[in-house]
Amino acid sequence: MMTKQQTVIVGGGVIGLLTAFNLATQGQPVVLLDRSALGQESSWAGGGIVSPLYPWRYSPAVTALAHWSQDFYPQLAERLFAATGVDPEVHTTGLYWLDLEDEAEALAWAVREGRPLSPVDVSAAHYAVPVLGPGFSRAIYMADVANVRNPRLVKSLKAALLALPGVTIHEQCAVDGFIREGERIVGVNTASGEIRGEHVVLAAGAWSGELLHSLGLVLPVEPVKGQMILYKCAPDFLSGMVLAKGRYAIPRRDGHILIGSTLEHAGFDKTPTESALESLKVSAVELIPALADAEVVGHWAGLRPGSPQGIPYIGEVPGFEGLWLNCGHYRNGLVLAPASCQLFADLLLGRQPIIDPAPYAPAGRI
Structure with missing residues (x-):
């Protein structure tokens, strides 16, 4: 019989939301905190391509998470749509x-990894x-690449989450420190008081490093600004995603076209x-x-949680029992979320992990 232990999750972006969802569906009580409104930072601002922009340029650690997530996204979207009536719009365009x-190098990677x-x-x-x-003079193509409409996700x-038992969500609730008892982290301090739990999970994106400073820990996660613009065209205007010179165009089903992005x-x-x-x-x-003749209907910036090689931190922090990380996904938070949050739940609940957790472990990395 799995014991029920309250988990406090700091950060309500896609990583925090999906971490909470995976624990709550296993009957675990969850408190989810965000300093503003849920999912309004990089989760909202990103493009939502369900692939790293250049997957062959990443380490096997990122590739393992990306492949698991890409294969899982369609069923996650179906499950969420069936449960909520809100369609995350996983749109497979290639x-x-x-x-x-x-x-x-890209083609050699595809052969090695068995990707189309x-x-x-x-x-x-x-x-x-x-x-x-x-x-343009040359092109390579992958047919099964989708994009997810991240604000809808x-x-x-x-x-x-709101439909599940044992879930509490506090928006506009900034965390300003951790509650420590001996070697254990037993909760967080917020403007409205202490919130305690058996586990505390830091999933605060670009702000994760700042929060860990209060414990004397140096987490190399830093904000990296990205700007996007949005056009509105006819629904069938752009039939596939295109990428050149580090910039991309992503079609949504209703004719919105996203162009991104800067790295600042x-x-x-x-x-x-x-x-x-x-x-x-x-x-x-x-x-x-x-x-050239279309109107820009949106222009915004978001902050990615930059990390060394883009490899996220997933697991318990050594020397701080009860403190867990699921952060530092850099440019690939939406891509890697399903696998990262499944792996996280496996580790927290003591299950067989979906992939080898060693490359993401905080031990030796902070």
């Missing part, structure tokens, strides 16, 4: 990479995506800038010339 410098990535004639890319710009996860080290400043807007517009028109 992805074209154009004029890659490391195309040979292959070269196509650039004319085939133009045939499949008629609005694609003329300035957040909304769906929140609704699913500007601390916790989330102000959208005119220079980024102009740069993103240039990229948009280079990828899809017809966007």
Whole structure:
């Protein structure tokens, strides 16, 4: 019989939400805290491609999480839609990479990993995506890549959590420190008082490193700003995702087109800038010339939780019994969330982990 032990989760982005969901569906009481509203930081701001932008450039640790998540996303979306009536819109469009410098490495990776990535004639890319710009000479394509509409995923996860027993959600509830008794972390301090639990999980994205400072721990997770712009076109305007020179276009089902993104080290400043807007517009028109006549209907910035090699921290912190991490996913939080949160639940509940947990363990990394 599994014992019921309250878990306090700090951070209500997709990682915190899905961590809470995986524990609550196993009958574990959960308290989820966020300093603002749920999922309004990088979970809301990101593009939602269910693949690392350049998967062959990552370590096997990131690849293992990405593959598990990519295969799991469709059933997660179906389950959430059935439970809540809110569709996260996992939209499988495929992805074209154009004029890659490391195309040979990409294709070698695909063979090694058994992923359906292959070269196509650039004319085939133009045939499949008629609005694609003329300035490209080479293309590779992966057919099964999806994108998830991340604001809807957040909304769906929140609704699913609220329908489960034993779940408490506190929004506008900033954590300013941890409660320590001997070697154990037994809760957190908030503006409205102490909240205690058998386990405390830090899933606070770009803010995770700041929170751990109070315990004298140095977690190399730092904010990395990313800006995006949004166009509104006809629903069938863009039939697939395209990526060139580090910039991408993502179609939503209703005709919204996301163009992203910048990579900026500007601390916790989330102000959208005119220079980024102009740069993103240039990229948009280079990828899809017809966007020159389309209206930008949104422009925003978010803060990614930057980490060394983009490898997240998943597991218990040595020397601080009861303190757990699920953070530092850098550019791939939405991609890696299903696997990261399943692995986390396996570790916390003492189950056989879905993949080898060693590369993500905080021990020796902080």
